[in-house]
Amino acid sequence: MxxxxxxxxxxxxxxxxxxxxxxxxxxxxxxxxxxxxxxxxxxxxxxxxxxxxxxxxxxxxxxxxxxxxxxxxxxxxxxxxxxxxxxxxxxxxxxxxxxxxxxxxxxxxxxxxxxxxxxxxxxxxxxxxxxxxxxxxxxxxxxxxxxxxxxxxxxxxxxxxxxxxxxxxxxxxxxxxxxxxxxxxxxxxxxxxxxxxxxxxxxxxxxxxxxxxxxxxxxxxxxxxxxxxVATFLGSPPMNLVPTADGRELLGFRPEHFVPWHENGAMGDDWLRMPFHVHRDEYLGAERLLYGDVGEAKVVARFAANADVDYTVGVVSDFAVRRADLKRFDPETGFRLDKARR
Ligand SMILES: Nc1ncnc2c1ncn2[C@@H]1O[C@H](COP(=O)(O)OP(=O)(O)OP(=O)(O)O)[C@@H](O)[C@H]1O
Ligand SMILES: [Mg+2]
Incomplete structure (x- = not known):
């Protein structure tokens, strides 16, 4: 050895x-x-x-x-x-x-x-x-x-x-x-x-x-x-990347972390809400993928096929990501902003 x-x-x-x-x-x-x-x-x-x-x-x-x-x-x-x-x-x-x-x-x-x-x-x-x-x-x-x-x-x-x-x-x-x-x-x-x-x-x-x-x-x-x-090479579909309103950051989140927003108070400040325009859904047996846009960015959401998810193709619904699941990237260099470089 x-x-x-x-x-x-x-x-x-x-x-x-x-x-x-x-x-x-x-x-x-x-x-x-x-x-x-x-x-x-x-x-x-x-x-x-x-x-x-x-x-x-x-x-x-x-x-x-x-x-x-x-x-x-x-x-x-x-x-x-x-x-x-x-x-x-x-x-x-x-x-x-x-x-x-x-x-x-x-x-x-x-x-x-x-x-x-x-x-x-x-x-x-x-x-x-x-x-x-x-x-x-x-x-x-x-x-x-x-x-x-x-x-x-x-x-x-x-x-x-x-x-x-x-x-x-x-x-x-x-x-x-x-x-x-x-x-x-x-x-x-x-x-x-x-x-x-x-x-x-x-x-x-x-x-x-x-x-x-x-x-x-x-x-x-x-x-x-x-x-x-790395964020987009690994994962299928890859990590979603959505620019912030001021364009200074890219927010990255995995498709499995993007879920419908609930009004009932279960989702507080620790969640970031985004309007998700669903264009297409795809049934893959064990899971389901929703393809759509958040603003100009292409975004995918992933669910277990048997999950009870509220969405309509062609319509904008509110979805959300737990802030703890967001990664922040520099749009110029692609490097992480919220992580020390090794
Ligand atoms: N003998 C060679 N002469 C000139 N260029 C070469 C030579 N061997 C490799 N390259 C170039 O070096 C780069 C790296 O090649 P390499 O074979 O290491 O890639 P790889 O990551 O193994 O790709 P793959 O997944 O397709 O096998 C490529 O751009 C290739 O064209
Ligand atoms: Mg090779």
Missing amino acids: AIVEVRDLTKRFDGFVAVDGIDLASADGEFLVLLGPSGCGKTTLLRMIGGLEPPTGGDVLIGGNVVTDLPPRARQIAMVFQSYALYPHMSVANNIAFPLKAAKLPKAEQERRIAWAAGILGIDELLQRKPRQLSGGQRQRVALARALVREPTVFLLDEPLSNLDAQRRASARDELQGFQRRVGTTTIYVTHDQVEAMGMGDRIAVMDRGHIRQLGTPSEIYDDPADTF
Whole structure:
């Protein structure tokens, strides 16, 4: 197990800055997710940690040692990428054994490790098959097993579930996280899928254009976003942002915190009332979304589908947010006004 750390890590491709002076440190045994939109630099950062991409500046440390100039094989890491190339002509067992043969491990030790990894990943029955005889999820587990037998101190995983269908992804998420907990190997996991990030990460680093916008636990990122980028990247639908009358602030609130105003006195000064013009409602089985406007701003409200909510499409009704649930942002910079910047 080891802590992974990067210091002022930068990558420029012909003048284009893909990773811009990032500082980041994992905890030992942590499942750390790099989350961000396409092109924000996730893969480039991971490849630099793995030694596949030389940085333009800065350092990579693994277990406290600077490894910036070491080749991948000297870093005690295992990487699994989106296209986990298995050798098609080899059996599953031989695919898994490949790195062990390359390292000239004794045969008995090879067999012990293969049995161990196959047991952890539930692929004992598949060892004699060829990759083409496996499902996508099974291939992914074989690729993980091949990474695992090397007993790495760090796992680097780049969207390893992205070619699975939605159902398999959910169970693969569950398996992968369970397996990481069992082996306790520090894992850096790249995804652009917020559900994956929220569900699996001990912490999430939210990236945008070569920078880390925020590093925190899933609930910190969701409940206490550092800026409007994070506030609107996480959550589906995203956080609502409504400008104040003087235009000096953006008020942010989650769709589930926007509820009909009650005249009966239950809602006092601790609630902020807003006229909500509902344009459309959407029934999604477990929940219902109301789409509309508050002034010029597009706003969404979210309810449990069975909730008794009073609204009429096409009509303006008073809705409200508890003041404690409001986040205040600077409209110019996007940064939080009601939270110290870290
Ligand atoms: N070899 C390269 N040469 C030039 N530009 C590159 C190279 N590799 C990546 N880039 C650019 O660097 C930026 C970051 O790329 P990167 O692959 O790290 O993004 P990403 O966050 O992994 O995106 P995705 O979610 O689509 O995989 C992109 O704008 C990309 O076009
Ligand atoms: Mg990528």
